[in-house]
Amino acid sequence: MKTTLKNIAIGLMLSFTGLFWSCEDDDSVSKPVITDLEIGIDNSRTAYVGSDLHVEAEIVAEGKIDIITIEIHREEGSEDEIAVEYDEFQGLLNTTFHEHVDIPAETVPGEYHFHLTVTDQGGNQTTVEEDITIEALNDDEAPTISVTSSPESGQSFSSGETITIEGTVTDNSSLAGLLVALVKESDEISDDDVTGSNTSIIVMLHTHDFENEASHTFSASIEVGAEYDNNMEPAPIEGDNAWASGNYYILIKSKDANGNWAVSEHYPVTITL
Template identity: 65%
Template sequence: MNFKSLNSMKTTIKTIALLFVATMMLFITSCDKENPDRPVISDLELGISDNHVAYAGADLHIEALIEAEGRIDVVEVEIHQEEGSSDEIDSTFTEFAGLKSTTFHKHVDIPEDTPIGTYHVHITVTDQEGYQTTVEDEIEIEELADEEAPEITISSAPESGTSFSSGETITISGTVTDNISLAGLLVALVYESDNIADADVAGDNTAVIVMLHTHDFDDPDETEFTASIVVGAENDNNMTPAAIEGDNAWKSGNYYILVKSKDAKANWAYLDHYPIVINY
């Protein structure tokens, strides 16, 4: 091979190499444009204290942190057995639409006739630009025969009709026990004139002021609790603190404290109301 031919070959190789690098850079740039920051799902919890167990006829506690630069559009939960099975539970949640980040906390009902066994859980977040992220995990759905509700004992509470002014702290303490396993505890301050049924007092009810809300228990059959709130506080004491404004904004009048608890089979216990007066 003469010198001229060798130089020509080297030039050709360099040209091919440059074309290859340019093509790869174009491909990477294209991929970057087609794959922006997708939603991120982290800190997933399934079941009571993240035990990955649910019970037929009760509900499954689900909690996760969601971050979406493109803003959340919809969150979907799918629970199913192996492919081909007709036993599937689907839930769609749209109340988080427009948020860039949120703590997703829901309780998905497990029908009484759901067959026991291992199930796959898929949680999919779709943002407002159409991009999706899905995380997967497994749970066991089991049978649980339990008709006994938790027992709530109060050790310290305001006397009936006690008056509280702005800046003062309202506190109630006690113990909750269950024969098998606790699954939830809620202490809320309710404005009497709103006439809210005890069953409708919940952590996601924006008309009440949450003093304490938890689904995590170090001892599943017994826990001590203390719930408190400062009159005039900007935020409540929910699992993810929320602003006290709008429907549950502080106002003067008659309130009552409600303590309620449920077990793993969704048997609820309610205590009598503890009436107080707020001068705001």
């Protein structure tokens, strides 16, 4: 009987000790860490009315990410506020946060305060703040697309071969987007409908990140038969855009911060599987 009671006592002591250390460990979880924050193209800290704002940061959360929020507002008490929540990073210990925040067309230009907040699953929270400028653009001039290297017209590509096109895009104010797509001719997709979200095209390159606001050199490529495309979030090449023998063309599109679009000519290629 004494032995049994002694064992129970030891067990309780170990249980309480474990509970103590568990609580101590919970209390010692560090707050999320946010580093290498970039706001705006070329880290300009500038956004444009009716466009989107590039935001990128490295995030480490020992307690695992729960929610990430961005708030953009003027002085306290102002009703001019943009707020966005991101929950797709839940459960991650670290991530490269890369998003584009829409700046509504009705936004009043001026000086704003930017807040990026990371909350972990234990409720620990870290916020970084920056001053940014939101500007209005009076600009109706589209970017310029210059192709320096492309496949020969109608050139044939087989499985395992790589299709590549290179060039530059420039703008008089600020570049905001670039898309290079491989489009099947028989799908009869209009140039307006060639977008990063169109599941019938094969994305060779899709980016909102540029060397600087006015000029960017690009190289876009895709291997015939590749399992995934080169979208900002690579997607499987299957279903509507599955590889098939036939006539295709490469199309390049670029927009500026005021929403002016430039569209290239078609660069025909043939796929033979």
